Amino acid sequence: MDFKDYYATLGVAKTASAKEIKQAFRKLARKFHPDVNPGDKAAEARFKELNEANEVLSDPEKRQKYEELGANWRMYEQAQRSGTAGAHPFGAQWGRPQDGSRGFRTMSEDEVSQMFGGDDGPFSDFFSTFFGGPAGGGPGQRRGGRGGAPRTTKGRDMEHEIELDLEDTLRGTVQRLGIRQDGAHRNVEVRIPAGVTDGSRVRVSGEGEPGGGSGARGDLYLRVKLRPHGKFERKGRDLYAKVRVAAPTAVVGGETEVLTLAGKSLRLKIPPGTQNGQVFRLRGHGMPHTGKDSEAADLYATVDIAIPQGPSNEERTHWEALAALEKKS
Numbered sequence: 123m124d125f126k127d128y129y130a131t132l133g134v135a136k137t138a139s140a141k142e143i144k145q146a147f148r149k150l151a152r153k154f155h156p157d158v159n160p161g162d163k164a165a166e167a168r169f170k171e172l173n174e175a176n177e178v179l180s181d182p183e184k185r186q187k188y189e190e191l192g193a194n195w196r197m198y199e200q201a202q203r204s205g206t207a208g209a210h211p212f213g214a215q216w217g218r219p220q221d222g223s224r225g226f227r228t229m230s231e232d233e234v235s236q237m238f239g240g241d242d243g244p245f246s247d248f249f250s251t252f253f254g255g256p257a258g259g260g261p262g263q264r265r266g267g268r269g270g271a272p273r274t275t276k277g278r279d280m281e282h283e284i285e286l287d288l289e290d291t292l293r294g295t296v297q298r299l300g301i302r303q304d305g306a307h308r309n310v311e312v313r314i315p316a317g318v319t320d321g322s323r324v325r326v327s328g329e330g331e332p333g334g335g336s337g338a339r340g341d342l343y344l345r346v347k348l349r350p351h352g353k354f355e356r357k358g359r360d361l362y363a364k365v366r367v368a369a370p371t372a373v374v375g376g377e378t379e380v381l382t383l384a385g386k387s388l389r390l391k392i393p394p395g396t397q398n399g400q401v402f403r404l405r406g407h408g409m410p411h412t413g414k415d416s417e418a419a420d421l422y423a424t425v426d427i428a429i430p431q432g433p434s435n436e437e438r439t440h441w442e443a444l445a446a447l448e449k450k451s
Contacts, residue, residue, distance in 0.1 A: 128175035147176040274337035280330040281343045288351045291318050316410045320348040359409040359419035364426040372396040372427050382407045398427040
């Protein structure tokens, strides 16, 4: 078992502030998160290392004990193997007794575990040995206590598919879901943010499976499935729709009405000689901005020229006159 340099894991100096440690962890965690690297075992292992380093360095008390361990870690490991817990720094209380002697008070394994707290995820042998993390035992059991005292473990995450209309993704929505788990049924109210796409995963904190002991619930991940829309088609964040244009308007020019997904009526200018299938861009009337995007996407209106069916006698007279002119030209 090798000593783990948590500072090197996060790429920060030993003098790094709590803010610098937090920033370094977030940057690396985003890069190696399993959701970003599906099926990549190396990235998954790296992500676990980052979590372990952050678990220690972001906690002032754990960080202090980790730094006080220093070069004495080998001595602690040897003492663990020989059973002489009082001979190593983590088997004794740091500092001198109040009587000024040079001895140390021996700490029980439970005290060591309590000093560093429990954990909700898998940690390395190094962490388990020195910080009382889980290393063996069944579900819900904490290593280190002589009586096998139960430890708290976070519950497993759950995944659930949710169907949404395109309108639901425009401004976001609140949905009430019925979830069946272990034969029991419960209702969960979830908030869906604006701009989600087909296949998006939305995390709902604390709505997964129950944890062990007094551990927190896992998380619920909602996999978004968009229902087909009768008028609009979504491509990325842009929307596409057909707009009916009367044949005379397409020929001589004019205006036509376009209804957006948000229900707003727009007037679209049709230039003379507009062709069937011609596309017009309506800036800012697509899906809303998300993340770092500065503005909403666009709506693309495709011209669908309307040919009248069953024209009146007067209309037919005009169409016949146009047809006659076409033959002469």
